[in-house]
Amino acid sequence: MTTDGSAVAMVTDTTDIVNKAIKYHKTAPTATAALGRVLTAGSLMGSRLKNKDDSLTLTFKGDGAAGIVMAVADYSGNVKGYIENPSADLPLKPSGKLDVSGIIGAGYMSVVRDVGLKEPMTGISQIVSGEIAEDIASFFAQSEQTPTLISLGVLVDKDLSCAGAGGVFIQLLPYADESVIDKLEQNVTKITGLSSQIASGKTCEQIMADALDGIEYELFDEIETDYVCDCSKARMLRAVKSLGRDELQKIFSEQKTVEICCRFCNKKFSFTSDIME
Ligand SMILES: [Zn+2]
Known part of the structure; x- marks a missing residue:
């Protein structure tokens, strides 16, 4: 400042x-x-x-x-x-x-x-x-x-x-x-x-x-920043469940797993039909 x-x-x-x-x-x-x-x-x-x-x-x-x-x-x-x-x-x-x-x-x-x-x-x-x-x-x-x-x-x-x-x-x-x-x-x-x-x-x-050349100022804070993705299995599960029971039933009748990919870090999460229980 x-x-x-x-x-x-x-x-x-x-x-x-x-x-x-x-x-x-x-x-x-x-x-x-x-x-x-x-x-x-x-x-x-x-x-x-x-x-x-x-x-x-x-x-x-x-x-x-x-x-x-x-x-x-x-x-x-x-x-x-x-x-x-x-x-x-x-x-x-x-x-x-x-x-x-x-x-x-x-x-x-x-x-x-x-x-x-x-x-x-x-x-x-x-x-x-x-x-x-x-x-x-x-x-x-x-x-x-x-x-x-x-x-x-x-x-x-x-x-x-x-x-x-x-x-x-x-x-x-x-x-x-x-x-x-x-x-x-x-x-x-x-x-x-x-x-x-x-x-x-x-x-x-x-x-x-x-x-800030020519202007008096004081340095207050120095912080380390990073590319951080906070995706988690629990959060992805919520996203999958938001599709609704009917839609999920339809998907699992055709395939064993649902794969979902985090759009921020490309990490993949897969879920099986037991998430319906
Ligand atoms: Zn992520």
């Missing part, structure tokens, strides 16, 4: 998280970048939740080849994600960047925060560019009236692994000082090429120092 209380800033290195996502989902390069950016943003936004059992779901639903892209994060920034079409891929843009907006397309994005209330809090806004960071900044500006600076980057290597990924997330607090806002805007150029900076070994502390 800046010493004068104008802004809260967070920086994350999600290289390992994105590499786990590649392993689970076998994503093509453009899909890796799309899912990686959503995972990075989800982790950053999740870490702003207050309580242990809170969760945040960030979903992009555009008409591009990627289909639904989503991330589910907990309050400590652990995250899991899903992309409907992991083979979505396009040629590089003239700028040499992966064409994330091309596979996201036009549509809506949503942020759902489950904080233990009767109903989760849901915010929806239009996808403005499909590049993820701009869309999230626009979401915060429109739905939550919170000016937000967000930069997300995923660098895909020639061997299709992730060479570097991360994000910077800065939110202005009410009555933010104008001079701090000016400096933050000037510093934006220092955090461009974020994924290359991380790939070449720049630490989160160094990136934070660039993002």
Whole structure:
């Protein structure tokens, strides 16, 4: 946080998280970048939740080849994600960047925060560019009236692994000082090429120092984040049972087992007809 209380800033290195996502989902390069950016943003936004059992779901639903892209994060920034079409891929843009907006397309994005209330809090806004960071900044500006600076980057290597990924997330607090806002805007150029900076070994502390150059700040917290899936046999059993008794009876009359696959980590669970008893 800046010493004068104008802004809260967070920086994350999600290289390992994105590499786990590649392993689970076998994503093509453009899909890796799309899912990686959503995972990075989800982790950053999740870490702003207050309580242990809170969760945040960030979903992009555009008409591009990627289909639904989503991330589910907990309050400590652990995250899991899903992309409907992991083979979505396009040629590089003239700028040499992966064409994330091309596979996201036009549509809506949503942020759902489950904080233990009767109903989760849901915010929806239009996808403005499909590049993820701009869309999230626009979401915060429109739905939550919170000016937000967000930069997300995923660098895909020639061997299709992730060479570097991360994000910077800065939110202005009410009555933010104008001079701090000016400096933050000037510093934006220092955090461009974020994924290359991380790939070449720049630490989160160094990136934070660039993002907040010329502004006094204090480091509050440092947390380890990971790609974490909390699927379990019990949860999958509930999903299978939700098909209803008649449907299950029909299935088991044709086959001995029902197999169900976790969409976040591809772990397989199989159930036999004794679940009907
Ligand atoms: Zn799982």
